[in-house]
Amino acid sequence: MRNVIRAGLITLAALTLAAAHGAPVARTQLPNGLTVIAAPGDASRIAGIAVVIGSSMADEPAGLRGARAMLQQLIVLSSHQQINEQLTPISSFIDARSSGLGVNTDWEFVEAALAVHVEELDAGLQLLAGQVFGAQITQEQFDEARELVKRGYDISHESPVQDTFDLFRRAFYGAGPMGRSLQGDPDSIDAMTLEGLQAFRDAQYVAADAVVCVVAPMSADEITAAVTAAFGALPTLPAPPAAEVPAPPPDSRVEAGDAAGLVQASMVVGVPLPPVDDPKYIAGEMVGQLLDGRGGRLRRDLSLLQALGLAIPTRLLEQHYPIGVLPMSMSRQPFLAVHALCSPNTIEQVRRGLLRHLLALRTGGVTDAELERARRRVINGHLLANQRPVERALYLAGRGLFGLGDVDQAVAAAQAVTADDLIAVVDDYFGRHAVGVQMPAS
Amino acid sequence: MRRMGLLNAAAAICVLASACSAAPILDPAHITEQTLDNGFRLIVKAEDQWGLASANLIIRAGSAYEGEGQTGAAHLLEHLLFEATDTRDDQRVGPAIESMGGQVNAVTTRDFTYLELTVASQYLDDALGLLARAVFEPQITSVAVVRERAVVARELTDRLDSAGGALDDLLWSSAFAVHPYGRPIGGRPADVADLTADDLLDFYGRCYVPANMALVVVGDVDAAALGTRVTELFGAQAGAPAQLPEIAPEPRPTDVTVAVDTRQSVATIVSFAWLAPEVEDFDEVCAMDLIYTVLGEGRLGRLHAALEAQDLAVMSDVQFLTQRDPGLVVITALTAPDKETDVRTAIIGEIERLRTEPLTQEQLDEAKRVMRISYAFSNEAYSDQAGSLGFYEGLGDYRLAIDYIDRLDAVTPELLQQVAVKYLDPDAYTLAIIRPEPRPGTVEEARATCAMSSVQG
Numbered sequence: 001m002r003n004v005i006r007a008g009l010i011t012l013a014a015l016t017l018a019a020a021h022g023a024p025v026a027r028t029q030l031p032n033g034l035t036v037i038a039a040p041g042d043a044s045r046i047a048g049i050a051v052v053i054g055s056s057m058a059d060e061p062a063g064l065r066g067a068r069a070m071l072q073q074l075i076v077l078s079s080h081q082q083i084n085e086q087l088t089p090i091s092s093f094i095d096a097r098s099s100g101l102g103v104n105t106d107w108e109f110v111e112a113a114l115a116v117h118v119e120e121l122d123a124g125l126q127l128l129a130g131q132v133f134g135a136q137i138t139q140e141q142f143d144e145a146r147e148l149v150k151r152g153y154d155i156s157h158e159s160p161v162q163d164t165f166d167l168f169r170r171a172f173y174g175a176g177p178m179g180r181s182l183q184g185d186p187d188s189i190d191a192m193t194l195e196g197l198q199a200f201r202d203a204q205y206v207a208a209d210a211v212v213c214v215v216a217p218m219s220a221d222e223i224t225a226a227v228t229a230a231f232g233a234l235p236t237l238p239a240p241p242a243a244e245v246p247a248p249p250p251d252s253r254v255e256a257g258d259a260a261g262l263v264q265a266s267m268v269v270g271v272p273l274p275p276v277d278d279p280k281y282i283a284g285e286m287v288g289q290l291l292d293g294r295g296g297r298l299r300r301d302l303s304l305l306q307a308l309g310l311a312i313p314t315r316l317l318e319q320h321y322p323i324g325v326l327p328m329s330m331s332r333q334p335f336l337a338v339h340a341l342c343s344p345n346t347i348e349q350v351r352r353g354l355l356r357h358l359l360a361l362r363t364g365g366v367t368d369a370e371l372e373r374a375r376r377r378v379i380n381g382h383l384l385a386n387q388r389p390v391e392r393a394l395y396l397a398g399r400g401l402f403g404l405g406d407v408d409q410a411v412a413a414a415q416a417v418t419a420d421d422l423i424a425v426v427d428d429y430f431g432r433h434a435v436g437v438q439m440p441a442s
Numbered sequence: 443m444r445r446m447g448l449l450n451a452a453a454a455i456c457v458l459a460s461a462c463s464a465a466p467i468l469d470p471a472h473i474t475e476q477t478l479d480n481g482f483r484l485i486v487k488a489e490d491q492w493g494l495a496s497a498n499l500i501i502r503a504g505s506a507y508e509g510e511g512q513t514g515a516a517h518l519l520e521h522l523l524f525e526a527t528d529t530r531d532d533q534r535v536g537p538a539i540e541s542m543g544g545q546v547n548a549v550t551t552r553d554f555t556y557l558e559l560t561v562a563s564q565y566l567d568d569a570l571g572l573l574a575r576a577v578f579e580p581q582i583t584s585v586a587v588v589r590e591r592a593v594v595a596r597e598l599t600d601r602l603d604s605a606g607g608a609l610d611d612l613l614w615s616s617a618f619a620v621h622p623y624g625r626p627i628g629g630r631p632a633d634v635a636d637l638t639a640d641d642l643l644d645f646y647g648r649c650y651v652p653a654n655m656a657l658v659v660v661g662d663v664d665a666a667a668l669g670t671r672v673t674e675l676f677g678a679q680a681g682a683p684a685q686l687p688e689i690a691p692e693p694r695p696t697d698v699t700v701a702v703d704t705r706q707s708v709a710t711i712v713s714f715a716w717l718a719p720e721v722e723d724f725d726e727v728c729a730m731d732l733i734y735t736v737l738g739e740g741r742l743g744r745l746h747a748a749l750e751a752q753d754l755a756v757m758s759d760v761q762f763l764t765q766r767d768p769g770l771v772v773i774t775a776l777t778a779p780d781k782e783t784d785v786r787t788a789i790i791g792e793i794e795r796l797r798t799e800p801l802t803q804e805q806l807d808e809a810k811r812v813m814r815i816s817y818a819f820s821n822e823a824y825s826d827q828a829g830s831l832g833f834y835e836g837l838g839d840y841r842l843a844i845d846y847i848d849r850l851d852a853v854t855p856e857l858l859q860q861v862a863v864k865y866l867d868p869d870a871y872t873l874a875i876i877r878p879e880p881r882p883g884t885v886e887e888a889r890a891t892c893a894m895s896s897v898q899g
Contacts (some may be wrong), residue, residue: 072494377543378543380561381543384544407492
């Protein structure tokens with residue numbers, strides 16, 4: 001029997017969610033406010049652990065812009081040694097194991113995840129709880145993290161695609177927090193203090209604003225008990241008040257920049273989508289898949305390819321097509337965006353071509369074959385995001401943060417989408433667009 | 443085993459009894475097998491969760507079965523199956539699966555070729571239809587061969603441009619004088635340039651027969667319904683025996699063979715290789731897996747302690763891939779040129795230690811525990827499990843994947859030492875070296891170097 005502490009477990013609310021077949025997923029809230037999602041799965045002996053915290057860009061005040069990126073570096077730095085000491089080091093050739101503790105900072109949340117053998121679940125949970133919520137930050141670690149964030153900022157801004165994406169976000173979200181760089185800016189990072197960052201974490205990274213999901217070959221009760229043993233002692237603190245996120249600008253905007261060393265222009269064109277927790281969001285995903293990938297509308301449009309003004313060998317085109325839909329992220333203000341590389345002389349032609357595809361559903365229809373292809377891509381995309389326990393844990397925790405259910409819910413929603421639903425999304429949401437464009441410096 | 447692990451003697455782990463007594467990962471109770479009338483084999487591990495299915499179609503058509511002068515035929519044919527079955531994107535297995543948002547890949551090894559895919563279970567029927575078309579209705583035309591030959595030629599050039607690829611080819615070609623394992627899997631560039639559609643049709647006709655194929659499916663599927671569908675898709679093809687060439691065994695080396703190449707580099711790479719147990723000697727395979735775990739390629743293995751921790755090497759690595767015939771167990775280290783001799787001495791020293799000092803039961807148990815965890819990670823997803831079952835089916839019997847942990851548990855310190863003595867001869871091995879500056883490489887030179895370091899006389 002598992003040697004876990006059950007006495008402290010007080011279930012305030014328990015809800016059994018529809019599961020992706022197999023045993024049901026259980027959702028519980030601990031007394032300290034932590035939401036626990038327990039997903040039994042006995043097809044593997046690996047356990048996936050994910051923590052998602054609802055701290056967003058809007059929660060970073062002036063002077064602490066980039067605080068979450070700093071904390072990401074600190075968590076990675078300090079967890080590395082602990083993972084080596086507390087968990088069995090598995091060969092780097094085991095690509096199934098994520099390389100230690102994975103941490104990701106998004107505009108709307110922060111996530112951390114770990115894959116462990118089920119024998120090491122308790123150790124993995126303790127490690128994650130300690131690193132994400134509890135570890136004290138030393139000045140040395142703080143200084144190292146600051147350098148890493150600044151280096152990351154410089155590296156990302158050496159990439160024309162990243163710069164273009166940042167320009168697009170500024171055009172799409174305006175001057176608000178969602179339009180800023182995830183890494184803050186060098187001035188804010190330089191000005192940040194250890195005490196300020198520690199206080200930010202103590203206020204923002206709290207159990208009441210977090211979701212922990214574990215996927216493991218155990219019963220839901222056993223999983224919940226194990227999570228409680230590791231996370232139940234976290235202090236009971238109120239979730240920080242939700243920071244106000246300004247509405248994106250109502251009009252279409254363009255943000256342009258230039259950079260030395262660029263040969264081609266880089267452009268991102270995007271339109272709003274329904275919020276991720278809106279039932280219409282799945283139709284927005286399908287619009288994206290209608291356009292994307294082999295067989296999608298963007299790749300079938302040879303005139304758009306020619307308009308790029310690029311001479312690309314056929315084989316290279318198949319591997320690195322110069323036009324593609326950007327991945328959609330879970331957001332309350334999401335977008336559907338397309339990136340293209342093109343000749344500086346053809347940016348207006350390409351912009352019109354991309355917009356024509358984004359808006360085509362307003363005037364044209366969608367064939368049954370196209371609809372079915374898009375549906376398959378969305379369904380495969382959701383299910384393939386659940387292949388490994390750690391991926392499934394991240395998927396469920398992320399959806400849990402937005403009040404969404406298991407992958408079955410997404411699959412069922414995709415099954416029910418009609419051509420009219422797609423057209424309705426275009427009609428209701430694609431009324432404005434944003435463009436970020438990066439030109440070679442003249 | 444298919445992958446590698448390393449030893450962590452210091453790890454303090456709370457082992458849960460419930461976890462140890464759970465059903466095995468590749469639970470035989472979930473697995474069914476079927477041989478169709480034409481000899482095509484189907485192995486299914488049926489699950490009831492996650493809505494996904496992974497399929498792995500194995501054809502015993504690896505590079506070892508190519509004719510002399512036709513190296514690269516297996517790999518080029520794999521390219522054609524993946525890309526050129528049909529001129530329409532939605533009828534070619536690679537593009538069609540990608541278009542529907544699934545995952546698909548094709549790989550050629552020395553022993554077999556496989557196509558693998560993962561899709562939502564509800565689309566598995568369509569995906570299997572594409573797989574069947576790919577292997578039974580290939581378009582092996584001169585035009586397609588010329589096109590894919592150019593693609594493969596670029597791949598070969600890229601591979602030989604990398605130090606790792608060059609070292610690999612140097613090592614395997616030096617270690618095998620007779621057996622076709624010594625040929626590069628992708629083929630020799632000159633051979634590939636001369637391959638014709640007729641060559642590929644010849645290879646296809648000899649190897650791509652139903653009795654030489656197996657399909658492994660793992661996932662959220664109904665095994666009975668899947669059996670019916672697979673019979674429709676793969677059972678109608680006429681049965682015929684595969685015409686695989688007789689392969690002469692590689693004589694066990696009696697001496698040290700040294701092969702040296704040079705690269706523009708500041709570091710030296712040394713790679714030792716010994717002939718390893720074949721899959722038929724599976725207990726010895728398991729013992730060799732434990733040996734590489736003890737040696738390890740990571741920070742707590744014996745090699746790390748002897749090399750990286752002593753500032754002798756920047757990196758060390760042990761590889762052993764189970765194969766149908768005796769393959770190689772390989773130890774590689776990256777070092778500064780002036781430390782090459784010391785590195786070689788240290789590696790041979792660790793080999794001697796394995797041969798002369800039996801592991802304690804505690805050391806062996808720890809190695810087994812690490813391997814058990816490594817095995818679990820190697821079988822984490824449905825695609826991994828289909829890969830494991832398919833890998834061993836490709837070598838002869840998928841059940842070896844199921845039995846693996848039990849067979850590993852049965853290894854004793856005595857067997858491990860016997861295997862070390864039998865296979866890891868410090869006086870008979872192949873040594874491939876890539877140095878930054880030109881230096882002559884001969885057997886005598888290698889001996890002299892090792893003699894100076896007093897490891898061997």
